[in-house]
Amino acid sequence: MSDVARTTEVAAVDSPALVKPQRKVKARSTRAMIDRYQWYEVVALYAGIAVFLFFVLAPFIEGFLVSLKPLAQLFSTPYSFIPKNGSFDAYFNMWNSVPLLGLYIFNSFFISTIVTLIVVAVVVPAAYAFARFNFAGAGLLLGMFLAVNMFSGAVLLIPLFRLMRGLGLLNTYFAMIVPGAAFLIPSSIWLLRTYMLRIPRELDEAAWVDGASRLYTLRRVILPLAMPGIVVVAIMTFIGAYAQQFIFALTFNSKSEFMPLPVGLFAFFGKQEVQWNELMAASFVGILPVMVVIVFLQRYLVAGLTAGAVKQ
């Protein structure tokens, strides 16, 4: 039965590639016309996109302008959107007002990197097991992994705190790394499993016939083929670990030398007033590397987001 299913699956994978070229030629003229807009439609579309993107980007625009304004101008009325005699002073002064800033930025990357390594190491074998072996209880187990994903760290904070204290991990990097990785594992398993299901089983079987051990097959046959999928998982995990490092860092660590940027920024909340311009400047310097990387990797991000779509 499974053999039949497998052949149809392979056929289904192959067929679009075979059909595509012909269909494309036929459809091109229709599609060009269907996508033709009246001038007022084009105007409406761009206006809509402008409003949409303004909502999405407004905090960044305002944040950047704030980073250019001197503190005295920030705390003055009436409000002016554009900075008067703005300068990049905040970008130089911030390193003095918060001496550990560089370390916070480093910590953010360090924690996310280690989380990504742990997740990938754990997820690759697990995804392979779910993709290839029809062992008893596989479906149930996969369902349980996904259900775990639904409980956030915030709900489990009390026992996690006690657990971290019991393991002696409080106030170390691991207090942020260990729970951070746990909540990213289930969705990554799902994502990579979806990807591995698309690798033809015939490859495993051919290796098996040739006398390769299972571990050898995984290492030499599957891993190279699954590399693009693993890259997507790694990127998604890194983003997840990077974007969500707040609550564990807030609760499980009080040593400033281990703090990641989101919590480290609290240092700008001074005794009397918040150094908003330097806070914004520090935020931008902290997120800039990731933003640059994202522009190049956006294709993978879209792929990761949509492959994670639970469609089965």
Next chain:
Amino acid sequence: MTSTRSATIFAFALLAPALIYISIIVAYPLFDTVVLSFTNAQLRPTYDWVGWANYQRIFGAGNFTEIIIRTLVWTFFSVSIKMIIGMCGAVLLNAAIPGQTVFRILTMPPWIVPMAIGIYMWAWMYNGNFGMISGLLQNFGITNGPVAWLAYGHTAFWATIVTDVWIGVPMVTIYFLAAMQSIPKDLHEAAWTDGAGRFYRFRRITLPLMLPAIITMSLLSLIATFNSFDIIYILTNGGPSGQTTTMIIDTYKTAMGSRKYGEGAARAVVICIFVSIFCLVYFRAVRRLGQGEAK
């Protein structure tokens, strides 16, 4: 090859790291939360069983039901607005016009940037005297006098929703966009040949075919929003006078602020019950949608 005993052993060996990891870091704490909720645990290492006392106390106190309702209302509005804006965004980004790729990239930052940093930026924008929203409204003469958005109950309630929507919209938009692009082009072409307009095609082709994606995303978003912590913690810390205290914030304050672990655990258990219900609905919906597709 697949059904022998050695294959099963190998499969479990591959699964072992993930299983052990999740058991210790997620499954055990989940179990421990339930156990703790029946004790009077605090900071000191020893504690006693107190039966249902914690539950009696939180449901007897009166404001807990209020917090539950507030959380549900907050979540409902946040998720609905995310879906509507996400759908609008997907339609706009799906249009075949120059600049498409750039616009898609520009949609992503709120999702990629550390949440806390985006929230700090919003915190400044909401500032009554010097922030952008109040400032621009005054400059254009829409309000006379500053509006401190986070200082009043109802404005703070909506301000936290807006920020939550802002963080959630990119993911919803990109997800809907992908679902939209997976609709076979032939359908649109056939309808177009028959003279169907853009609006009609959206209502009769795009929307029905996207229904599975909309349901899936709504439920995933519902669970994520229900668990949302960072936004309210940073913006208002549950204030003013508890007007933005959701169940998560309430649990955090009880457990980490007052160090009442037992009572905090009882509050967390109530959250877990809600999440479990959402989870069941989600899995059932996914299964039903999957069957519908097979037929």
